[in-house]
Amino acid sequence: MLVVVGGFALFDRAQPYLHGSGCEVRTAQGTMPLDLEQAANASTIAAVAFRKQLPERAAVIAYATAIQESHIRNLPGGDRDSVGMFQQRPSQGWGTPDKLRDPVLATSKFFDALVRIKDYLDRDLHDAAQLVQRSADGTAYAQHEQDGKLLATAFTGREPASARCWFPPDKRTASRRPEAIREMRRAFGSRLKVGGPSPLTKGAKSDPDSWNAVKASSTREGWAVASWAVTHAQVYGLTEIRYAGKHWKSDAGHDGWTEDKDAPKDSVIVQ
Structure with a gap:
């Protein structure tokens, strides 16, 4: 029994490697x-x-x-x-x-x-x-x-939580969240407002590079931003995206978006 449980745990941790890298809409x-x-x-x-x-x-x-x-x-x-x-x-x-x-x-x-x-x-x-x-x-x-x-x-966010991406741990890069948010604002435009630190990151520094809450002017824009963050996560070393009751994590990317009652409806949290 212990062997079975141990084997399952090992298999579970290996999932990102077995899935390789990719995305799905x-x-x-x-x-x-x-x-x-x-x-x-x-x-x-x-x-x-x-x-x-x-x-x-x-x-x-x-x-x-x-x-x-x-x-x-x-x-x-x-x-x-x-x-x-x-x-x-x-x-x-x-x-x-x-x-x-x-x-x-x-x-x-x-x-x-x-x-x-x-x-x-x-x-x-x-x-x-x-x-x-x-x-x-x-x-x-x-x-x-x-x-x-x-x-x-x-x-464009008409159907929420419809894009997911995954990649194995050895394909992760060092976190470059400030660069990711700057590139996001270059694509979406400067009217995309960013604030923080969010309630989900208590204790974070107050300088702009610690800001991680991208304000959503509409639900559709929020999901467009969230999808952009997920699809660029590997490049910029992003590990978690939260929005509108949903949560994506890089170490479980193949599972897609999961329920998260603490994920805000007015901001996309990029970590």
Whole structure:
């Protein structure tokens, strides 16, 4: 009996290694597996959409485009001089290669071009995307519309707690929470307010680098912020995210969001 219990305990501690690294989006529309890079880029697209106060349909178009162009990866190159998640070309006036390899800036440029298209919200997705991208085969974007809707549902916060990520302990990095929050505010915009220390971190220092409570102006924005934090947790060494009665922990990331009655409804706690 003791052997069985001990064996179970050992197996339980080994779970993160057995699961490897990855992310998953699960909504009423379906499930989509993503790797850590894809998930981080997907949450960034939603963040920039929030900063620009764009409707969910704009995010759907961006997701379908990014899936077709790069599988939502920040590619160093591509066809001719195309680079980045949207495979934008410096020679076509999109910007410098360095800026186009920055997911925040590349997404911002995509949305800036999209909103200049008259009635883009009423157009077929592939038509709107093609008017932005001007690719060889504009109809290819249409095949990714349903996946784009699924990602938008999750990362814009319409369905809460629908994105989870996991990675083994040996893939953790040293905590860089202040950098994570600065990058989060760069993506979502400076109107995203941060305070702290929160009641969940009593005794923390009062300097800004100890602040960990990201104020949510709406439930949807709160879940978009929480999803961004989870998808960037491995890069920035984040270990716990709490929001609206839910809790994600890096050492149990594969379990997703669990109940936490102390998690506040007005702030996303990033630890």
